[in-house]
Amino acid sequence: MIAKTTNLNLFYGKKQALFDINMEISKNKITALIGASGCGKSTFLRCFNRMNDKIAKIYGLVEVDEEDVKIQNETALRKKVGMVFQQPNVFVKSIYENISYAPRLHAMVKNKQEEENLVVDCLEKVGLFKEVKDKLKQNALALSGGQQQRLCIARALAIKPTLLLLDEPTSALDPISSGIIEELLKELSLNLSMIMVTHNMQQARRIADYTAFFHLGELVEFGQSQTFFTNAQKEKTRAYLSGAFG
DSSP states (O other), X not given: OOEEXXXXXXXXXXXXXXXXXXXXXXXXXXXXXXXXXXXXXXXXXXXXXXXXXXXXXXXXEEEETTEEGGGSOHHHHHHHEEEEOSSXXXXXXXXXXXXXXXXXXXXXXXXXXXXXXXXXXXXXXXXXXXXXXXXXXSBGGGXXXXXXXXXXXXXXHTTOOSEEEEXXXXXXXXXXXXXXXXXXXXXXXXXXXXXXXXXXXXXHHHHOSEEEEXXXXXXXEXXXXXXXXXXXXXHHHHHHHTTSOO
């Protein structure tokens, strides 16, 4: 187990958005969160890196590495818990600087050679180095959407997180780029724990080890993906998977 929530409740003002969520996130596995828009998936995801702290009241326990996130230093927590958003959000800097910036900030590299090695390693991990090796000084905005999203993943990997949060990482991409990202995430999950929000049930079925179904802020069902998609236990889950609503 890499992370866990216990009796997690969250309120935006007087409106409750999450209701008593209890979930364990397995180490070096992909956990997919599915459900209709507004069901609480992204809100739940952002509890792990405290992105909800200033806009919501949170009750219950959220743990990463067996420690309550509330008592962890926010900067240290976000070094440990990386995040990739729906829209590629590259820095308006060079491809090289997109990756090297955070490791320099956190004093993770001792010299220029270590920094260069880290940049190359991260680009290779996301299958991007061969495509950009002669363009490292160019502005990252010149990359295609799929390349930018892979760069964002490489940037997240540069700080060596133990948990990676992905909020619909392929929804803005074409099918070919989406397929590349899916293969990449499966490969990365050998050594990295991930929680991924997705509207694409087939994507969850293809790449997630575990799947959780949220409905109106409640966790309806959670289990191993193979069983979840072939033998869902809850009637509401079966209805959602069959397309009856959502």
